[in-house]
Amino acid sequence: MRRGWRRILLPESWIWLALVVLLGVNLGLAFLLPSGAQIVAALLVALAMASLVALLFMDLDRATSTLRIAAGAGPFFLAILLVLVFADILTR
Amino acid sequence: MTELATAPFETQDQQRHAVRMGIWMFLATEVLFFGAAVTVYAVARATHASEFVAAARDSRLWIGTANSVLLVTSSLVVSLAVKCERRGVRRAVVPLLLAAAALGLAFLGAKGAEYDLDIRDGFWPGGGSGVTSRGGQLYWSLYWLLTGVHAVHLAIGIGALLTLAWLMWRTSPRQETVRIDRLQVAALYWHLVDVVWIFLYPLLYLAGRGP
Numbered sequence: 001m002r003r004g005w006r007r008i009l010l011p012e013s014w015i016w017l018a019l020v021v022l023l024g025v026n027l028g029l030a031f032l033l034p035s036g037a038q039i040v041a042a043l044l045v046a047l048a049m050a051s052l053v054a055l056l057f058m059d060l061d062r063a064t065s066t067l068r069i070a071a072g073a074g075p076f077f078l079a080i081l082l083v084l085v086f087a088d089i090l091t092r
Numbered sequence: 093m094t095e096l097a098t099a100p101f102e103t104q105d106q107q108r109h110a111v112r113m114g115i116w117m118f119l120a121t122e123v124l125f126f127g128a129a130v131t132v133y134a135v136a137r138a139t140h141a142s143e144f145v146a147a148a149r150d151s152r153l154w155i156g157t158a159n160s161v162l163l164v165t166s167s168l169v170v171s172l173a174v175k176c177e178r179r180g181v182r183r184a185v186v187p188l189l190l191a192a193a194a195l196g197l198a199f200l201g202a203k204g205a206e207y208d209l210d211i212r213d214g215f216w217p218g219g220g221s222g223v224t225s226r227g228g229q230l231y232w233s234l235y236w237l238l239t240g241v242h243a244v245h246l247a248i249g250i251g252a253l254l255t256l257a258w259l260m261w262r263t264s265p266r267q268e269t270v271r272i273d274r275l276q277v278a279a280l281y282w283h284l285v286d287v288v289w290i291f292l293y294p295l296l297y298l299a300g301r302g303p
Contacts, residue, residue, distance in 0.1 A: 004179060004180070004181050005181060005184070007179075008172060008175045008176055008179060008181065009172065012168055012171055012172055012175065013168070015168070015171075016164065016165065016167075016168040019164045019167075020161060020164060023157070023160055023161065023164065023293075026293070026294055026298060027153075027157060027298065029298075030294070030298035030299075030301045030302060031301055031302055032302060032303075033302045033303075034302050034303055035141070035145050035299065035300060035302060038298065038299070038301075038302050039137075039294075039299070042294035042295075042298050043291075043294065045294070046290050046291045046293075046294050049290045050287045050290050050291065053167060053283055053286060053287050053290070054283075054287065056171075057167055057168075057170075057171040057279075057283050058279075058280055058283045059174075059276075063112070064109065066109075066113065067109075067112055067113065067116060070113055070116040070117060070120065071116050071119070071120075073116075073117075073120045074119060074120035074121070074122070074123030074124055074127070075123060077120075077124060078123055078124060078127035078131075081124075081127060081128070081131055082127075082131055082134065085131055085134070085135060086134070086138075089135060089138060089139070090138075
């Protein structure tokens with residue numbers, strides 16, 4: 001039982017560590033970067049963290065293409081929303 | 093005894109796939125739900141940048157950061173529960189689910205304490221104190237909206253994990269498909285709540301702290 005535990009715990013813990021490190025990076029960048037650059041960097045780091053969770057915790061790395069497309073549907077339509085809203089705002 | 097697929101599914105594989113498709117479709121609606129609110133945030137910040145970001149400086153960074161660590165850890169624990177079930181280490185599943193629920197409760201506790209401090213300091217639109225500017229009001233409105241709705245989602249997730257822990261305790265190990273499917277659905281919902289916070293944290297807590 002113990003051997004089985006370690007084989008499961010170790011790879012998952014590396015993912016957790018990567019997430020915590022990225023969190024630290026985001027925190028650090030908040031103090032180092034001016035506001036404009038900070039929001040871009042912060043969102044990129046958040047995207048990296050979300051990708052780790054989606055691929056490795058939510059098992060998208062071993063999912064069928066259909067599931068991956070389903071998983072991408074939300075972000076895809078959100079991206080359309082953001083692009084259209086900002087196309088309006090930035091051109092006023 | 094081999095499990096049979098439940099109608100209308102013809103095979104277990106088809107059933108398993110359909111269950112996952114179903115939860116991912118639901119998660120897509122959740123992404124759009126929070127996404128719409130985040131779009132409002134983006135517009136508010138874009139149109140009232142300096143006041144908005146100045147107001148964000150008053151958010152309690154260390155509670156927000158601690159809460160982020162709690163949620164990320166809870167995602168680890170839930171993922172461990174799924175992997176343990178998949179690899180037959182079934183005794184660990186219920187304790188792991190309970191541990192994840194406990195971490196979620198710790199998050200809500202910290203959030204409650206934070207809300208208490210925020211109310212006392214008047215950090216709500218029309219509450220006086222530092223919230224006099226339009227951008228500041230927009231920030232704090234969005235803070236309460238986004239974190240409040242997220243907390244409701246988290247509470248539902250905690251309920252789901254506790255219910256699942258009870259169901260897993262009661263369901264025979266031989267009912268493999270039922271066990272893993274239920275676990276997978278709850279786990280995916282929990283991870284989404286975590287992912288939402290992964291984006292909320294920089295938006296609400298990390299703004300306006302640089303040079």
